[in-house]
Amino acid sequence: MFAAPGPAQNAQLGRLLTAPIRIERATPVTTLPLEARGDILFxxxxxxxxxxxxxxxxxxxxxxxxxFADALGLEAVAQNTGRDANGTEITMDFAILETLSLGTAVFHDVPVLIHDFSDLDMGACLVSxxxxGSELFPGSAWRIDTEAGQLSFAASLDEMAAFDPVATTHLYDFGYPHAPIVDYSVGDVSDKALFDTGNSAWVALFTxxxxTVSVQQEILRESIVTGTGFEGESAGGRGEAGALTWFTLQNFRLDHDTLGPVRATTRAVPPTLVGAGVLSGYVVTMDYPGEQFLLEARSEPAPAREEPGYALALVGDxxxxxxxxDGSAAADxxxxxxxxxxxxxxxxxxxxxxxxxxxxxxxLIESFDASQGADLTIMRDGIASTISIPQH
Structure with a gap:
C-alpha cells in the first residue's frame, strides 16, 4: 500500500532504524489467524x-x-517525508512503540510511522x-498461507514445518524499512521487484x-485488455486517472524457476510488484535470515476469478x-x-x-463481485437510470 519513507531526520531515530528489533518468543513458531477480506489481509x-x-x-x-497513536499516548520523535505507492510526496510523524505483540511473540521498541487516514476515501474505512509492515520482518522467516488462513514466523526456517518449494529466489534487505525485494526476469529483462501484499495483482510491471521489446514478446497478444481509471488509493490519496492494461505473460521467472503464464498489469511508478495475487496459487515464505524467497504450491489453488471489466470505489461520499x-460487458x-x-x-x-x-x-471490498453481474442505478447529468450488466 505504501512506499518507503525518505531519510529520517533525527539521530536517535536513525540509530533505532539501523538496530535490529528485539523479538521475545514464547514458542519457537508463532502462528496466528490471517483473514483475507477481498484482497486485503488482516x-x-x-x-x-x-x-x-x-x-x-x-x-x-x-x-x-x-x-490509535493518540489513544496510546505516543509522542512523535521525528518527521519523515517520502513518497507513497502512487508517487505522491507525504510527510508522517515517527514514534517508538514499546511493545507489539503478535501471537506468542513480542517485538520491542518498534519504530512506527503515524498517519491520519481520515482524509482517504476508502482507506479511512478499512484502516482501523x-x-x-516490513520493519518487523528481519530476524524471522515468515510464512503467509491464505489457504489455511495462517501467518507463521520463527527465528529460522528450520524451526518451521518442512515443505517443498517450487520456486526460490534471493531475498534482499536493503535496510529500513526492510522491504522484501526479490529477483525476477521476463524475457531478456532481469530486474528486482517488491513483494507487496497491498497490491492485488499477481504481477504489476513498471511501465x-x-x-521493452523483450517483455512485449512475452505478452500473449490476444490476452490484452485495455481501459481507463485509477490504479488505487495510497497514503496520499488517489492518483490521476490514466490508461490501464492487463495481459498474460507467457513466462515469469523468479531466479531460474519459471512460473508459467501469469496475469499481469502495469504501474506508472517503480518498482515492479509481485502482489497478493500470488497467494491464490502459492504459500509464500520470506526467509530473512536465510535470504530466501520461496513459493510452495497450495494444495488447492483459489478459484480463478473472472475479470469484471469495471471497478467501483468511494470518491468523497x-x-x-x-x-x-474497453469491450467489457459493462462498457457495452x-x-x-x-x-x-x-x-x-x-x-x-x-x-x-x-x-x-x-x-x-x-x-464494496468484502462482498461485491462485479463479475457476477449487477444492476447499477446511476446518476448522470442529473438523470437517474439503471444499467444491467450480465454475469460473465
Missing part, C-alpha cells in the same frame, strides 16, 4: 497492550492511525488501528519494463465507476468512467444516517 495484534485489528501489508512500513475496460451496457452509482442491485449506495460511508466501503 491480523490481530496488541500495541503497548492495546488489542486491535491491523492490515498486514508486506509492501508498507508499519503505520499507526493518528487516532493501522498497518503492520518502462513492460514496454459518492460511489463512482473508478475503472472501466453503457457504463461510463465517473458515473455516480446510487444503488447496486437494490442496495443503496447513498450515504445517510442509516447507511454509513464505511458500511458502503466495506460492502
Amino acid at each position: 491480523v490481530q495484534a496488541s500495541a503497548n497492550g492495546e488489542a486491535a485489528e491491523f492490515i498486514f501489508d508486506t509492501g508498507s512500513p508499519t503505520v499507526l492511525s493518528r487516532q 488501528a493501522g498497518i503492520l 518502462e519494463v513492460a514496454e 459518492a460511489v463512482e465507476v473508478a475503472q472501466l475496460f 451496457a453503457g457504463l461510463r468512467l465517473g458515473d455516480q452509482v446510487i444503488a447496486l442491485s437494490g442496495r443503496s449506495m447513498v450515504v445517510s444516517a442509516g447507511n454509513s460511508k464505511c458500511s458502503i466501503a466495506r460492502s
